Amino acid sequence: MNTVGDLGEFGLIRRLARVLPTTPAVLEGIGDDCAVLRYADRLLLVSSDLFVEDVHFRRSMMGPEEIGWKAAAAAISDVAAMGGAPLFSLVSLACEGGTDVAFVESVYRGMANVFSQYGGVIVGGDTSRCTGPMVLDVTVIGEVSGNRCLRRRGALPGDVIAVTGYPGLSAAGLDALERGKDQAELTQRHRWPRPRIREGQWLCARPEVHAMLDTSDGLVQDAEHIAEASGLGIDIESARVPIAPILARHCEEYGLDAQALILTGGEDYELAFTMGAENHEETLRALNNEFRTVVTVVGRCTDEWTGVRVDGREPDVGGFDHFLNRDE
Numbered sequence: 001m002n003t004v005g006d007l008g009e010f011g012l013i014r015r016l017a018r019v020l021p022t023t024p025a026v027l028e029g030i031g032d033d034c035a036v037l038r039y040a041d042r043l044l045l046v047s048s049d050l051f052v053e054d055v056h057f058r059r060s061m062m063g064p065e066e067i068g069w070k071a072a073a074a075a076i077s078d079v080a081a082m083g084g085a086p087l088f089s090l091v092s093l094a095c096e097g098g099t100d101v102a103f104v105e106s107v108y109r110g111m112a113n114v115f116s117q118y119g120g121v122i123v124g125g126d127t128s129r130c131t132g133p134m135v136l137d138v139t140v141i142g143e144v145s146g147n148r149c150l151r152r153r154g155a156l157p158g159d160v161i162a163v164t165g166y167p168g169l170s171a172a173g174l175d176a177l178e179r180g181k182d183q184a185e186l187t188q189r190h191r192w193p194r195p196r197i198r199e200g201q202w203l204c205a206r207p208e209v210h211a212m213l214d215t216s217d218g219l220v221q222d223a224e225h226i227a228e229a230s231g232l233g234i235d236i237e238s239a240r241v242p243i244a245p246i247l248a249r250h251c252e253e254y255g256l257d258a259q260a261l262i263l264t265g266g267e268d269y270e271l272a273f274t275m276g277a278e279n280h281e282e283t284l285r286a287l288n289n290e291f292r293t294v295v296t297v298v299g300r301c302t303d304e305w306t307g308v309r310v311d312g313r314e315p316d317v318g319g320f321d322h323f324l325n326r327d328e
């Protein structure tokens with residue numbers, strides 16, 4: 001018997017996509033950050049994100065408002081990934097009957113705070129009793145202006161690939177929390193991720209930007225998603241990947257491999273995008289001037305091979321996959 005653990009998350013998604021029919025209104029179906037749907041003369045973005053206790057969060061390490069914030073921020077980050085803005089959300093919750101009502105209210109307050117900051121409102125959803133860990137499912141409906149969105153499959157040979165913020169910071173924050181070291185500067189990105197909605201919209205309006213996603217599985221694996229969807233190769237130059245000073249200090253203190261963290265650490269919810277190499281510095285400078293967001297070129301796209309290489313070699317590092325049996 002084949003199990004979902006044997007297939008892995010992405011293998012499972014590919015298998016399921018084959019079972020499901022589609023229609024001409026579906027411009028982008030399964031496989032990107034959001035589905036892209038034509039509705040009247042608009043392009044709608046739709047995405048849903050599961051947030052499962054003991055998989056995505058632990059109550060011992062996160063308060064209820066943080067849990068809600070992170071669930072909603074991760075969900076709307078997929079809208080940011082395509083250059084859109086959130087409009088509406090449906091939230092479904094499953095929890096045990098003995099769950100404290102005030103706790104659940106705080107989770108929803110955390111989610112509401114995300115939408116009031118980045119746009120959109122929660123308009124409904126479902127609730128159910130369950131007998132295990134708490135499960136939140138956040139569906140977001142968003143839109144793009146100008147009939148253009150940025151997909152994973154738009155990258156072109158010769159493009160540079162750039163990333164906002166500091167990769168690996170969320171993973172370093174999680175490591176710090178697991179060590180009982182709650183230092184705000186280090187743990188903030190893990191606990192209170194900031195979806196790059198405005199930066200995503202700005203990038204989407206630039207024709208020189210060709211492909212984009214939000215980084216949730218680790219830089220190497222996220223680059224792999226773009227490479228695979230675009231049918232090309234991406235070479236990441238590890239020396240160019242920015243290392244946040246606080247991450248470097250943390251790794252030094254505990255003897256951790258900073259390089260592994262910045263290449264494979266997930267849940268950053270930053271943007272990774274490719275753009276034409278010509279004048280790319282100018283665009284990145286303009287982005288930085290507009291939002292004060294750190295943005296760095298970390299590699300280049302090629303049609304000489306496919307997949308992702310780090311410094312010209314096949315990486316021996318993976319990223320995050322929900323189902324892969326890691327202990328086998």
Ligand SMILES: [Mg+2]
Nearest residue numbers: 033078214216
């Ligand atoms: Mg995503």
